[in-house]
Amino acid sequence: MNAPKKVAERVSAALKRFIPVLNSAYTRDVNESDTVMIVSDILQELFGFDKYSEITSELAIRGTYCDLAIRTDGAIQMLIEVKAIGLELKDQHVKQAVDYAANQGVEWVALTNGRIWRIYRVIFAKPITQELVFEVNLLEFNPRLASHVDTLYLLTREGLSKSALPQYYAQQQLANRFFMAALLQTPPVLEVIRKEIRHFNPDIKLSLDEIQRVLVNEVIKREALEGERAAEAAKTLKKLEARRKRTKAKPKAAETPTDNNLGEGEFKPTN
Secondary structure, X not given: OOOOHHHHHHHHHHHHHHHHHHHHHHHHOOOHHHHHHHHHHHHHHOOOOOOOOOEEEEEEXXXXXXXXXXXXXXXXXXXXXXXXXXXXXXXXXXXXXHHHHHHHXXXXXXXXXXXXXXXXXXXXXXXXXXXXEEEEEHHHOOOOOHHHHHHHHOOOHHHHHOOHHHHHHHHHHHOOHHHHHHHOOOHHHHHHHHHHHHHHOOOOOOOHHHHHHHHHHHHOOHHHOOOHHHHHHHHXXXXXXXXXXXXXXXXXXXXXXXXXXXXXXXXXXXX
């Protein structure tokens, strides 16, 4: 998603100012409280949040505290757990931040040491889990590269108001090897492959099952077919397919009162 011109200019200018600040702080190995101050300034000057009304420090959540929180329109949008700038971010830091978010019902969590920003989406399931959406290192970013600025736009106040982060997440859910592997096994895609094969040789007779077996056993990497993310991708695809069928069925609702969403054509990705 492209950042608007004014936002891009602010992000680029602020990034130029903060890279030396972060480098200096990293060299001096400043403590966590000093890192929190730098992160707070970044949230204000780079990401555009109001320091007094939208950036909350030491937010108390059920007897514990989160370092920073972004609050807009009276609701907390993101919790931010800050570690000292020289500390390498670890899994246990993520768990603490996600626990904060789960207690507050917040979907987004940022874990940062000022240099590195990890953005997570909280999955409200049993048990509560999280998914890393993306990670950036500000010290490796070039203020003149539009692609770098556009990535940071996702975390800006303007991006937040436009739901840029949820949109980016939704796109990533579809544009990955797990979803593509599941999509390749659906009847419409298999049918297209069969038609293309027949164009080259009309005498070749292949069933959709045969084409799927070749894809699963010889084409698609096993890592894209197995595991939690592959199962989640297959689940996402089923939901999208059911939604599409419901949308198509609406004009005929009066003529066809029964629900046909799980009828012919439902795919079963091979795991």
